[in-house]
Amino acid sequence: MNILEIKNLVKDFGGLRAVDTLSLSIEEGQILGLIGPNGAGKSTAFNCIAGVYPPTGGDIYFAGEKINRSKPWNLCKKGLARTFQIVKPFSSKSVLYNVMVGSFVTTDKTSVAKEKALNVLRLLQFEDKKDERAGNLTIAERKRLEIARALATEPKLLLFDEVMAGLRPAEVDEMVQIIQNLRHQGITIFVIEHIMRAIMALSDRIVVIHFGKKIAEGSPQEVASDENVIKAYLGDEYVVS
């Protein structure tokens, strides 16, 4: 079954068409990668799916239900969680506090929320930082906090927007490992990433967009050798011979 299905999604910002008749779908339990040059419209597509922007056109289905005009918090309660490319921690609060905000989706009790949040932190090997002020974390830790908070909402589908940007190679490997673990727990993952090594290793399939339009789709190998993709990334003059 397709947990997420997008049909002809369009998003305009004034005169700018950031996402252009984009269609794609993700099967339950899979990892789908979304790549494209800077400004291609990847984050905008995520924001439409997560309910931040109402789409200008097209339809979005989550677990078979049309969610075009759903609010972000309702989508989250239904099992759709996301991280932000520009991390947004609750800076004055502890790591544990941050994660507990997510845990409260599935409980009203503070003690239960705390227990659930601690479990998530343990899973992400982040427990030692639980009392740290979120504002004092390093960039790698902030990315991890984004994931921890999203995970605490107990999602079925996770949207990761560049959770590896700014990480050192060793940290990237660790993050790849974490995402693979999440998939093995049955969570479907839709991931935007610029680090090719990571996205190639992770994705079952990859969708490539350029100026908001889909220009290629397929397995990592197919996409990597696609002529349109190479052109989009390197420019027209670098045509492969």
Added chain:
Amino acid sequence: MTRQNINRFALILVGVVAFGLPLVLRSPTYLHILILLYLYAYLTSSWNLVGGFAGVLPLGHSAFIGIGAYASTILSLQYGISPWIGMIVGGILAAIVGILIGFPTFKMRGAYFALATIAFGEGIRVMVENVDNLGPLKINGPRGLQIPPTNIGFGNYMFAGKEPYYYIILVMLLGILAITYFISRSKLGYYLNAGGEEPEAAMALGVNVARAKLIAMAMSSFFTALAGTFYAQFTLYIHPKSVISLDFSFEIAFIALIGGRGSIAGPVLGALLLRPVSDFSRIYFGSTLPGLHLIIFGTVLILVMIFQPRGLQEPLTRAYNRLLDKIFGGTEQKEITHEYS
């Protein structure tokens, strides 16, 4: 003795002193000053539910004081209803008005929200000043309403001495502090803090930020209005400039910002520090320099914002913890102050 016991002991000590003070302190002037101090600590704690936890800066809370004061006073003067019941009616009325004000304004950011709430507060004052009768209700415009001190007794919320008022406002203060404590540790508290700090992230984590803020606003308005009834019964004379004045709204915000908004102790600390300044500048310079306390507040606020942007509760909490560290040799785990405060 463990650390937790020390904290409990300190709290009990403060409570005993507060309840015992009127037995030692016989001067009505000092009791009056203390009553106002508690009143402001109570008002600021009520304000804190939305101004502290929800991260906005409401500057029109005097409107709710006015609603509480007028509701209970009109009901008791014209219909003979006990102010205790009128107090609840005023609270509910204020909660409804609070939601109506919050609905359009919570989408505004920063200064715009503050300005909009000032406008609402002032708008309500001007309206009351210009209305003598609202249907069957006698409001009496700028002249206000006088409560004749004829029916003294608990049921009528009216007493001859100051002591009963002292104990009523003290109990109210302890009540609001307990409520604040529980909210700050509840789901609502987490949601308010999250929504105030990073609304987009909060929404993505399942928080209906607008709804949480409206709930906080309704509670804040309700509790603020209860203080309006107290003020009316304490002074026995209300008029628009006394109960719906910007002075009230501003002094509450000053106390909160200087003491530390969003913390439980902040409003009490702020009131402890600022109320004496207010009172003494009014007593000694009231005729020569009537606005002196506001100038002092402004100066203190600037200094606090530069050196302790999270209010004076933060360094004081730290100093207190360090003191306990010294006593216990720092063996026990440090309390994480930023988790809740």
